[in-house]
């Protein structure tokens with residue numbers, strides 16, 4: 001192994017110990033430094049609602065306590081409140097189900113009770129072996145058996161032959177007083193081998209885009225009318241964003257997979273550059289530095305928080321309910337790599353503590369959402385995947 005890599009590792013370990021010894025007030029001053037997670041194996045339990053789901057990727061919520069779950073190989077199913085799993089919905093488009101690609105995120109419209117509308121994203125097949133992430137709108141049929149009026153609102157450009165880094169979280173934007181503004185955020189990965197594209201605006205690799213619910217481009221998007229820039233782009237310089245949500249104040253929060261180390265949380269603002277691959281707190285999987293090995297550069301945003309080692313985050317949700325004593329306002333992040341649910345305490349807009357919940361689930365966690373009943377729900381990334389409800393012990 002590269003001796004420089006050993007030195008970096010020693011340095012990283014040294015800083016982690018230093019930060020662990022600092023009181024919380026000083027941690028806040030260390031804006032971007034990771035905090036040592038505190039294991040809390042006894043703080044929560046996971047109740048199994050349903051199993052036998054094949055690589056479920058997302059869970060959304062329907063009236064009467066029902067769930068809508070995607071399965072990565074290309075299906076969407078309703079899970080009844082009692083946990084019984086319906087047959088797959090009819091009318092789902094063909095997906096490129098390979099590697100990380102397939103049927104990915106789903107959300108329901110804020111006015112679902114009246115319009116039965118949902119939005120979903122997936123790996124959309126293109127010519128040859130190419131694909132890219134697409135965002136579609138559909139209506140659930142009155143009998144709950146099929147998707148109707150399926151319409152693709154957006155397709156990531158360019159299509160590219162890769163089975164990795166699709167991003168693919170959807171967030172309905174809400175502005176003042178929780179009022180929807182008629183637009184959706186969609187997160188898009190860099191397709192793994194197109195990382196440099198994340199720094200140029202003539203493509204959708206490594207971007208977060210904002211799209212009208214009717215497929216239009218919002219006129220107040222930051223690059224509208226700018227020569228050479230695609231007008232859907234909201235923010236850029238991202239690697240692979242598999243978690244995004246709105247904070248209670250309406251701010252967009254997102255996390256993204258770093259390479260080896262350097263998973264990040266960002267608050268993507270319009271027109272800003274989040275740095276990948278020019279700046280990163282991670283390294284190549286070989287241990288080599290990425291680019292010039294920079295962590296900061298003018299004109300590029302620092303992450304709010306980062307993980308080193310990487311936890312491979314997927315899904316995120318703020319606790320806004322009263323279901324969990326002491327957790328209100330905390331940010332929950334599901335982890336694929338170390339198979340735990342992270343509870344991040346936020347003070348003055350900064351992460352001041354991280355707690356590791358549910359280490360005993362023993363499966364990769366793909367999504368975390370808070371349901372309309374105030375409980376947190378998870379799906380596990382497994383060929384026999386589960387839908388779980390989190391309860392305080």
Ligand SMILES: [Ca+2]
Pocket residue numbers: 237264274275276279280301302303
């Ligand atoms: Ca970054």
